[in-house]
Each structure stands twice: as structure tokens, then as C-alpha cells.
Amino acid sequence: MSRYRPPRKRGSRYITPEGEQTLRAELHQLWKVERPQVTAVVHEAAKNGDRSENGDYIYGKRRLREIDSRVRFLTKRLEELEVVSRTPDDTSRVRFGAWVTLEDEDGEEQRWRIVGPDEFDVKAGKLSMDSPLARALLGKGLDEEIRLHSPERGERFYVVTDIQYRPPAPAR
The missing domain is CATH 1.10.287.180 (Transcription elongation factor, GreA/GreB, N-terminal domain)
Known part of the structure; x- marks a missing residue:
């Protein structure tokens, strides 16, 4: 072999x-x-x-x-x-470097940052721009729906609830 x-x-x-x-x-x-x-x-x-x-x-x-x-x-x-250190001109759409909050069908929220493949860390909420979820998110705006198919979970739907280009304020 x-x-x-x-x-x-x-x-x-x-x-x-x-x-x-x-x-x-x-x-x-x-x-x-x-x-x-x-x-x-x-x-x-x-x-x-x-x-x-x-x-x-x-x-x-x-x-x-x-x-x-x-x-x-x-x-x-x-x-x-x-x-990529500058903020995109159109901050109403998901682009590289954005912090994106998604809500799934069950009402649970997830927060991800779209980063390069050399720095992704799922536990830290950093999602590679080459991943299926990030590719589905890129270019989307607020309240747009994303459909994602995964082998173990089947088809899932998410809604973009927030897009930010600066670090979110820490929870108190």
C-alpha cells in the first residue's frame, strides 16, 4: 500500500x-x-x-x-x-473579519468570527472562511437565512441576527 x-x-x-x-x-x-x-x-x-x-x-x-x-x-x-486590517466599506454584509451572530431553528444563538484558515479555532469562536458555514455566510446581510447541510445533523437553517466589525463588548 x-x-x-x-x-x-x-x-x-x-x-x-x-x-x-x-x-x-x-x-x-x-x-x-x-x-x-x-x-x-x-x-x-x-x-x-x-x-x-x-x-x-x-x-x-x-x-x-x-x-x-x-x-x-x-x-x-x-x-x-x-x-486584512481595514473594515470593509459595506458593513451591513458579512465579510472577512466580521463577528456574526446566528440564531438556529431552536432559538439558540452562536457567535462566530470569520478568519483565515491559519487562525481558525472553533472553541474560541473563530471560523475559517473556507469552511462550509463561513462560505454560506459571506455576503449575507442582517435577517437573511442560511441553509446548511451536514452529514450528521442533516439540513439546518440559521438567521443572521448581528454583524459587527469590531470586537463585541465583554459580557458583564
Whole structure:
């Protein structure tokens, strides 16, 4: 059986300023902090002689490969990303960077922010603009209905109840 996997479709190249800052912080952490530490551990482990049974050496080299791979990815990705920092001219429609409140058929509300694929975090309410829900939302206005089909839930309907382009005020 072959291990070949076709390459994934490249995600959108847009990112929020906060997302870019997070990626740059990760790159700095990996390159300037973690990599020197792991390199020092591997160097010390290599001094101990037999490397075939030296756990620090083996796992250190593995971690170095992981770090180097992620650093290469982040460096290339940051070069091609386009930071979207301005608010769109038409704020009555859902666009990249918007905080959108949806109400489902049961009356339950969900709040999502439309972000780039490099910064999505469902637990934090950040939805990738490449996801089916975000694609259905883009371009919609207040009180418009969205129909979404999912394999496990079937067809669901949502209504856009709020669109904002600045962070919502924290709940008190």
C-alpha cells in the first residue's frame, strides 16, 4: 500500500492582524527559544557515545525535524499571506473579519468570527472562511437565512441576527 497522499487544497491567503501576530510569535518561539534548547540537549546527548540507544538524542533529533518543518512552513506561509486590517466599506454584509451572530431553528444563538484558515479555532469562536458555514455566510446581510447541510445533523437553517466589525463588548 502506498503512503502517497495528494496535497491538500491550499487555503485562502487572508489573515487578520491578530492571526499574523500569533503566527509570528510562534515562529519566534520555535526558532529563537525551542530550537536552541533542543539543539543543546542533542549536543549533550551526542557526547554520551552510543546514539542508537540514547533516548535524548533520538527524541531530540525527532523534535528538531518537527521544529524545522514547522519553521519552513511558517516562513513560506507568512510570505504569501495578505493581512486584512481595514473594515470593509459595506458593513451591513458579512465579510472577512466580521463577528456574526446566528440564531438556529431552536432559538439558540452562536457567535462566530470569520478568519483565515491559519487562525481558525472553533472553541474560541473563530471560523475559517473556507469552511462550509463561513462560505454560506459571506455576503449575507442582517435577517437573511442560511441553509446548511451536514452529514450528521442533516439540513439546518440559521438567521443572521448581528454583524459587527469590531470586537463585541465583554459580557458583564
